[in-house]
Amino acid sequence: MPAYRNIRLCSKDCLCLYVCPTGATDTENSIIDVTKCIPGCMACVNACPSGAISMVPGKYPPQQPKTEAVVAAQRALELSKVQQEQMANAIVVSSDSAVTRQFAAAIAKSNLRMAEDILRESGYMLPQSDKVRELLEAMLDNTAPDFPKDAVELLLNQL
Amino acid sequence: MRKFKCSICGYVYDESVGIPEKGIAPGTKWEDIPDDFTCPMCGAPKNLFELIDEAAPSATVSINDDAVHADNTEDLKELSPGEISAICSNLARGCEKQRLTAEMEAFRKIADYFKSKAVAESGGTLDDIAKMLDDDLTNRLPAANVAAKADADRGALRSLIWSEKVSMMMKTLLDRFAKEGDKMLENTNIYVCDICGFIYIGETPPEICPVCKVPKFQIIQVERR
Numbered sequence: 001m002p003a004y005r006n007i008r009l010c011s012k013d014c015l016c017l018y019v020c021p022t023g024a025t026d027t028e029n030s031i032i033d034v035t036k037c038i039p040g041c042m043a044c045v046n047a048c049p050s051g052a053i054s055m056v057p058g059k060y061p062p063q064q065p066k067t068e069a070v071v072a073a074q075r076a077l078e079l080s081k082v083q084q085e086q087m088a089n090a091i092v093v094s095s096d097s098a099v100t101r102q103f104a105a106a107i108a109k110s111n112l113r114m115a116e117d118i119l120r121e122s123g124y125m126l127p128q129s130d131k132v133r134e135l136l137e138a139m140l141d142n143t144a145p146d147f148p149k150d151a152v153e154l155l156l157n158q159l
Numbered sequence: 160m161r162k163f164k165c166s167i168c169g170y171v172y173d174e175s176v177g178i179p180e181k182g183i184a185p186g187t188k189w190e191d192i193p194d195d196f197t198c199p200m201c202g203a204p205k206n207l208f209e210l211i212d213e214a215a216p217s218a219t220v221s222i223n224d225d226a227v228h229a230d231n232t233e234d235l236k237e238l239s240p241g242e243i244s245a246i247c248s249n250l251a252r253g254c255e256k257q258r259l260t261a262e263m264e265a266f267r268k269i270a271d272y273f274k275s276k277a278v279a280e281s282g283g284t285l286d287d288i289a290k291m292l293d294d295d296l297t298n299r300l301p302a303a304n305v306a307a308k309a310d311a312d313r314g315a316l317r318s319l320i321w322s323e324k325v326s327m328m329m330k331t332l333l334d335r336f337a338k339e340g341d342k343m344l345e346n347t348n349i350y351v352c353d354i355c356g357f358i359y360i361g362e363t364p365p366e367i368c369p370v371c372k373v374p375k376f377q378i379i380q381v382e383r384r
Contacts, residue, residue, distance in 0.1 A: 004258055041203065041206040056258055067310050071305035074315060077322070080295050087283030087291075091196060099284075099341035102383040103332075106349045106358050107288060109381065110329055113320040113356030116249035121318040127250045127262060135246065139269070148272055151265035155172075 001058045002037040003044055005030060009052035016044035016053060024147040025053075071122050078118040084103035128159050163189055163208040167324045168201040168369030172208065201369030202359055204331050241277035244270045285376075289333040297324055321355045324370045329358055353377045 005016070007030050016025040024036035025044050032053075034043075043071045045053045088108035095101045123131045160175040172178070172192075177185040178199060189208075193373060196205045238246070251266035300323050307315035336343050343360070350359045355371035357378075364378040 001190065028344065054304040065307075066312065066315075069306045070303075070310050070312050070315050073306040074318075075300070077295060077299040077303050077319075078245070079239070079242065080291055080299055081322070082239065082245055082277075084288045084291050085245075085275055086241055087288050088285075090278075090283055091274055091285065097341055098383050099344050101379055102349060103336060103344055104285065106351050106381040107285075109351045110325060110356035110358050112245060112248070113351070113353070115242070115245040116252075117318045117355065118322060119246050120253075121248050121312075121314040124246045124250065125253070125261070125314075127253050127257070127266070132246075132250060135243070144348075146272070148265075148268040154265045155262055158259075 001055045002034040003032050003041070003053050004056050005032055006052045008053070009050050011052070013049050015047040015049060019043040019047040030159040050138075058124050059126055063123055063131065064127060064141075066123050069147045074118050074122040078115045078122070081111045081118065085115065133159070134154045160186075161189065162211040164211050165198040165201065165203050165369075166207045166209055166364060167210055167328055168198060169202040170198050170200040170369075171211070185282040189193065196371075200355075201262060201328070202361060203328060203369075207331065239277065244273035247273065285336060289330065289337070292326060292330050292333065296323070296330060300326065321370055325356045325358070328370075332358055332360065349381050350378045351381055353379050 003024070005025070010030065020026065021041070022036040022038060024033045024038075027033055039058070040055070042055065045055060052111060055137045085108045088111060091104035092101050092108060094103065103145075123129065126132070133156070136152050136156050139147075140149070140156075142149065160173070162174070165168070172189070174188055177183040177184060177187045179185065181199060192205065196203055197203065198208070223311075223317065247266045247270035249269060250346075251263045253258045254263035257363075300319060304316070304319050304323075306312075307319060317332060332343075347360055348362060350361075350364045351357070352359075352368040352371060352373065354377050355368060355372045357368050357370040359365060359369075364375045364380075366375055367373065368375075368378055
């Protein structure tokens, strides 16, 4: 559970620097040095007047159970959004009008955000969840030459 | 004097107050406001406002039962490349939040691979998108809402509320574009909320997203190329 500084909130009050027992917060690039940070110490979190430092959890809660009925209904909706995204992306490639391409690009992005959000709430919220592991394991069978198998292996090893 | 609420962002038009800064005097009746009126907060058209009836019981959802069954019994085929891409691009964002940089990049790589394999099934015009969207609004969204309510699945309900609002706004814009064509955007900008997907047309984005309420730095302009 190391500490993390949110640079958007940090107003350079620098109190973290004074309270940190190991100097983990004393870095040029504003990123707390996790090799020096004492897990669970909290000194900088409590000292920061801007509320800019928080602890990154070491463990995440298990995925909440989802019923088949909910997942099936979400699936129908999310699939429709994905298809609309693809149709809009095809218009971005094929339209002669710059304005139409711009509008279609907005439609595509909006659909992707909706699809991502619905999928996230249908059991794929945490990278560490069982459902994600199952999905990654199934990808190991993919033998296509351009498939980034190294990325799948990295994730299965590290998550 | 009555009140009308924007169904997208919750802005309330109060007849007794009007909107003096927009030239709508206090006491102006809803029916006397021009049809091209749009919500000052999110840009939703007048027809997406609802009368606030303080005496009415809370709204009940009535939907076509056949649609629920059709969706629930639909064959659960394997995930399509487009879906896997969306799962992985979102997991990349999740890893970013957990400061897992290498994992974020790995998920992005996988998302990009599947995105390149995902191609539109039909040729697809904006009109075809509008038709699918209609079907989302009349069938798929209400069916998903019923299922999520039955299970008190708060996470699913939250995402469905957002996507219903974003879908309604998108439908309005697709209808406008069908009528106005490129003129709709020629002299203005278009933005998409990076969190919920809300589309906004105007000079500058709103201070917060009218749907998911994130601050405007998350509402990203879509460039004309």
